[in-house]
Amino acid sequence: MKRVTGIGGIFFKSSDPKALSAWYRQHLGLEVSDWGGAVFQWGGADSPTGATLWSPFAADTHYMAPSSASFMINFRVDDLDALLLALRAEGCDVVGEPQHSEQGKFGWVMDPEGNKVELWEPPAGQ
Template sequence: MSDKGEARVTGLGGVFYRVKDPAATREWYREVLGVDGPYGPQFDWEAEPMAHPYSLISHFEDDSYIKPGKNGFMINLRVHDLDGFLKKLEKAKVKVLDKADEGYGKFAWILDPNGVKIELWEQVEDRLP
């Protein structure tokens, strides 16, 4: 581990992308996913229940993992109690594209109203695999 006083990158600060209607997109994130903030969905790490939460940036040679998203990127959102959250999405009539349990985490995929693929991820191991 690196020294906490060392100048370094400490994590993902945000995801920024263009949409035709930012207000409608923010409303969808607020209503469907339950996340809000002054500039769009905002997450506070101190609210994270895992002892060692992590985020990652992953690179792919092609967009097969990102499809059916249309924009060449995907947003991964951390979720506490993915199964319970999927029940909420079902009530909101959000189509779940697929689900998987990889051992180190549980996953599900949806599309936002702009066709951006969102990967919902419940961290189940304390550290990176």
């Protein structure tokens, strides 16, 4: 079973996400969307198409809980359900229940240093 196939996104806490996004837009040229983050499209002749997200979150977000880290990495995976089963069988700390939405399937695991890791199975064709 393939596990991680790429980075789906980098999420981090910010004391002022709007101002920080504006700084990245002005000084680094990120095309920040109305929702506050940027989408980096990728792919080519020898690789599948996809995207990686860059997104600041409010400093008081609970989205990264139970981690106390100021960031969370989102990894793309091929088969979220199979991977979560394997992680549980391997004794990993899988947190919460998988979520399904139009953006795909999401699951979470804590790494040994207490960082929450998001696992994302994109919708078919992405």
